[in-house]
Amino acid sequence: MTPAVSDLDAVSSLQVSGTGPARGSLQVPGDKSISHRAVLMAAMAHGPSVITGLSRGQDVTHTLRAIERFGVTVAEGGEGRVRVEGPIRHEPDDVLDHGNAGTGIRLTAGVCAGLDGISVLTGDRFLRRRPMDRITGPLRSMGATVDGRERGRLAPLVIRGGSLTGITYAPKEASAQVKGSVLLAGLSAKGPTTVEETHPTRAHTEEMLAQFGARVSMDGHRVTVEACELTGTDIAVPGDPSQAAFWAVAALLADQGGVTVESLYPGFGRSDFVGVLQRMGADIDFDLTIGTLAVRASRLHAVELTAEDIPGIVDEVPVLAMAAATAEGTTVISGAGELRAKESDRIASTTRMLRAFGVRVTETEDGMIIEGTSRLRPGRVDSHGDHRIAMTAAVAGACAAQGTTIIDGWDSVATSYPAFAADLARLTGAVAEPAA
Ligand code: S3P
16 A cells, blocks of 8 residues: 555655656744754743744654653643743753754753753764764863763763853854853853854854843854743744755756745844855745745756855755756855764765766865756665755655655654655655655
């Protein structure tokens, strides 16, 4: 029996046969970055918080399960509505498993650093390979004792927290996860905690701290928080712009495509991919007043992306690289070394994915050089456990490569976008089914 498209989330290999343009309108899942923060701050806060539109992907579900280990009450309604009753009552009573979620583990580590007690944080085999020293360093400077494999570079992490002192920290990497982890620890530190960024990153932690009543102030690229109690509040999570980027590129890959994505987060640092696609010649508008993205099929040309561009498109490079693969001319991406520390080494996995579609691409140390082609050939792509590689390949298979594309490691998509295959089938008419 052919499984329903909604059952496709769990298949390990998916095959997609297109080829048609993406057409229609949709809403994408609740923003993952905002969802993690809403859950953690609601857990730390005194009194109830009701969160609506929460991401239902596995990553955020792991964060929800984690806060229950701290004695926080979680009541889940349907459709992403969750009532959380804080505050945290005790150290976690078991190991916190964050699955594949880098944001989940790094932000939660900040919470654990401020707790008088011991916490053990881990994740799946992909997460346990990702660098944790970017947060363990500052959390140790604040006074937490942190241990982990390879001198705390890798999870599992063991954190003995409490009695922190505020610091001023300038992260080496442009990373909102690092900023968030340090600021959450700062909520219980003696004296102010300041994060000074060279490249400003998404501002969800500071924006939401203010919503929960924290003593937080922003001054240019500096954010400062002082010890305080959070107060429960209601949070409506908007749609995730990084998920909308797949549909934007889907609309651009085939003639006559046209997609509208509604209710997206319109704030700072999340929609720079729109400007990149405009630079490539795309007919695309993002109405910031209502968070609606409208895209119409367009002829694209190559673009040059440098270190200045990367912090604003850190999650969208794979799908922008696919757009570049179908554009006229040679696209050069540089200054993107951070991508090697994502769910997969995204410079390597994006390069391999493009090659599987017959694209000529050169991997460089901190980026790639992509020669645009008018024709993608269908291929077999390994997601390397990375949801964004899998979704990019599915979009290319549905809208641009004549024939059947197979994606191994499809189940990674459930971390962020359950029912992506169903939306793909609906918008493009592609047939998506389990592959042998
Ligand atoms: C995120 C920050 C980014 C981004 C990730 C979500 C966040 O990671 O890639 O998907 O929610 O703070 P880095 O902080 O490693 O840049």
